[in-house]
Amino acid sequence: xxxxxxxxxxxxxxxxxxxxxxxxxxxxxxxxxxxxxxxxxxxxxxxxxxxxxxxxxxxxxxxxxxxxxxxxxxxxxxxxxxxxxxxxxxxxxxxxxxxxxxxxxxxxxxxxxxxxxxxxxxxxxxxxxxxxxxxxxxxxxxxxxxxxxxxxxxxxxxxxxxxxxxxxxxxxxxxxxxxxxxxxxxxxxxxxxxxxxxxxxxxxxxxxxxxxxxxxxxxxxxxxxxxxxxxxxxxxxxxxxxxxxxxxxxxxxxxxxxxxxxxxxxxxxxxxxxxxxxxxxxxxxxxxxxxxxxxxxxxxxxxxxxxxxxxxxxxxxxxxxxxxxxxxxxxxxxxxxxxxxxxxxxxxxxxxxxxxxxx
Amino acid sequence: xxxxxxxxxxxxxxxxxxxxxxxxxxxxxxxxxxxxxxxxxxxxxxxxxxxxxxxxxxxxxxxxxxxxxxxxxxxxxxxxxxxxxxxxxxxxxxxxxxxxxxxxxxxxxxxxxxxxxxxxxxxxxxxxxxxxxxxxxxxxxxxxxxxxxxxxxxxxxxxxxxxxxxxxxxxxxxxxxxxxxxxxxxxxxxxxxxxxxxxxxxxxxxxxxxxxxxxxxxxxxxxxxxxxxxxxxxxxxxxxxxxxxxxxxxxxxxxxxxxxxxxxxxxxxxxxxxxxxxxxxxxxxxxxxxxxxxxxxxxxxxxxxxxxxxxxxxxxxxxxxxxxxxxxxxxxxxxxxxxxxxxxxxxxxxxxxxxxxxx
Numbered sequence: 001x002x003x004x005x006x007x008x009x010x011x012x013x014x015x016x017x018x019x020x021x022x023x024x025x026x027x028x029x030x031x032x033x034x035x036x037x038x039x040x041x042x043x044x045x046x047x048x049x050x051x052x053x054x055x056x057x058x059x060x061x062x063x064x065x066x067x068x069x070x071x072x073x074x075x076x077x078x079x080x081x082x083x084x085x086x087x088x089x090x091x092x093x094x095x096x097x098x099x100x101x102x103x104x105x106x107x108x109x110x111x112x113x114x115x116x117x118x119x120x121x122x123x124x125x126x127x128x129x130x131x132x133x134x135x136x137x138x139x140x141x142x143x144x145x146x147x148x149x150x151x152x153x154x155x156x157x158x159x160x161x162x163x164x165x166x167x168x169x170x171x172x173x174x175x176x177x178x179x180x181x182x183x184x185x186x187x188x189x190x191x192x193x194x195x196x197x198x199x200x201x202x203x204x205x206x207x208x209x210x211x212x213x214x215x216x217x218x219x220x221x222x223x224x225x226x227x228x229x230x231x232x233x234x235x236x237x238x239x240x241x242x243x244x245x246x247x248x249x250x251x252x253x254x255x256x257x258x259x260x261x262x263x264x265x266x267x268x269x270x271x272x273x274x275x276x277x278x279x280x281x282x283x284x285x286x287x288x289x290x291x292x293x294x295x296x297x298x299x300x301x302x303x304x305x306x307x308x309x310x311x312x313x314x315x316x317x318x319x320x321x322x323x324x325x326x327x328x329x330x331x332x333x334x335x336x337x338x339x340x341x342x343x344x345x346x347x348x349x350x351x352x353x354x355x356x357x358x359x
Numbered sequence: 360x361x362x363x364x365x366x367x368x369x370x371x372x373x374x375x376x377x378x379x380x381x382x383x384x385x386x387x388x389x390x391x392x393x394x395x396x397x398x399x400x401x402x403x404x405x406x407x408x409x410x411x412x413x414x415x416x417x418x419x420x421x422x423x424x425x426x427x428x429x430x431x432x433x434x435x436x437x438x439x440x441x442x443x444x445x446x447x448x449x450x451x452x453x454x455x456x457x458x459x460x461x462x463x464x465x466x467x468x469x470x471x472x473x474x475x476x477x478x479x480x481x482x483x484x485x486x487x488x489x490x491x492x493x494x495x496x497x498x499x500x501x502x503x504x505x506x507x508x509x510x511x512x513x514x515x516x517x518x519x520x521x522x523x524x525x526x527x528x529x530x531x532x533x534x535x536x537x538x539x540x541x542x543x544x545x546x547x548x549x550x551x552x553x554x555x556x557x558x559x560x561x562x563x564x565x566x567x568x569x570x571x572x573x574x575x576x577x578x579x580x581x582x583x584x585x586x587x588x589x590x591x592x593x594x595x596x597x598x599x600x601x602x603x604x605x606x607x608x609x610x611x612x613x614x615x616x617x618x619x620x621x622x623x624x625x626x627x628x629x630x631x632x633x634x635x636x637x638x639x640x641x642x643x644x645x646x647x648x649x650x651x652x653x654x655x656x657x658x659x660x661x662x663x664x665x666x667x668x669x670x671x672x673x674x675x676x677x678x679x680x681x682x683x684x685x686x687x688x689x690x691x692x693x694x695x696x697x698x699x700x701x702x703x704x705x706x707x708x709x710x711x712x713x714x715x716x717x718x
Binding site for chain 2: 001213
């Protein structure tokens, strides 16, 4: 009846704090087989940050391309099996990247100690044992994956998170210097993920004073970063965006995302669209649900010269739209939050298909 | 160089969530000698909440009067020694009350596992071992003691906290129904503690985007509760005040209190004034440091018909004022934050005495 939510155990916040990692992980090196697995966005391959990793020769460093797809159950299982077969059980896993890398780090931490395929654990509290120590360093801000208790995975049957208290990072390092080099499109779309899920968090039946306070402050920071007098890319805004991402994630602890995220999951699962971009594709057409939130979102698009494609649905088959509508419909907690207890009277596969046809 | 701060491990937020405690502590009952120590504000003695305590016959329930003084090292040592001698080592300690009770619960949790007097551990990271499991249930909102890593104690020599990562609660239950019956004076003064330390947090050299975001949102909630259209005592405002208290406390994770708190500590240590009230006594006279914050504070006083005494210093001896100035001066981190790196050039015992004479 009352959620008892698990916080990240320890948090460092500050420009340049990436350098604190070596000391933080040193005391964990006695665990298990004594090596760390670094999972790093391959954007950093050959870049300065790669030279600053506190990796020892015993450690495994994997640069992973987050772009072709969001993390899949197959990808997690394969990486886990390979590491266990060749090196044993890591002392810990360190994720350095955006939401995809955060989710990979959280998911593989759990899958090192829970047997079988990760497809067995997609859902709430299905994980049986705590994972290994895991540390997250976000290098793109907005998804809130650094604080959430979910590691979203796309499986053969569903896109659904491994969600339990052990999913939450043991340690997070929030160093806003690391987001200074995010490509401008990712800076925009990922930041909009925070904006959109805070709007959804506020407008629904599950929110409370806790989720509202976090959503309000995250939205206020987003407004400063994307619409304020000093809007745009600068150090101060990087700081603010990193805090907004964290607070947006914390808002969802006691609330839920809504219609936009439900539609977005369908776009990701069936058409392979990236999460944050898919949110933007859908959100622009939801003014009847999210009113001024959508109006303000369009101001942000305009201010940053972002053109979202229109009439996408014209090229989709009815089969694809139906498949997306089924994915969206099955995210029942999102509809419940957004529409209310009687949502099934108001929302049908047909009505969801109509929403997709707006795109 | 970079603070690595420890979060409360688990948090429940929600009206009525006090009832979740029985289930939460059930799984801890195998620890140590299997009994819980309940430390409860004696305001609740004979009241409905006392009947709702999930205490078993084996447990120890102590109703404590928080009013004669704030927690002392002697009080903690004595209670610890008595419990250990008669019952052994508790499975955990549960604090139910305002900031004083929160501090007692945090401090005694540490003193059950660290030998000798608590006076040995007043300061930063002097504690040698983790304490026993401790759970906090605030019934007055404002001090932020429910989230802080400090258990402030008044000893024979100093008023200073036991401050380390193990001070932080393992579990907090935030049930805003519990603050509905707070006497109106405590409701005001304790809420003002959040307001004042957020103003101090913002205006100083240590703050960053993290502490600013938390302070901004806590201040915004305080404004709604004490000055907004629906200002005053109601369920919605109790929710907001409970969140404001938490966020105000979290703001201080990366920032510091300032001049008002330094003066307040002197008033508490030398004259025995309660912390939140002492803050209010001092803050009204600090407009040259905290500008619009003090102006707005005076609006809140007026709106709620709170008359703070004036010309107090006329009845103090020079010896008392000097003693208070020494207490305040020694809180060097507060002056450093509020005045800057060169604070010693600007702040002297004499200048602090002049501040006290404003009261």
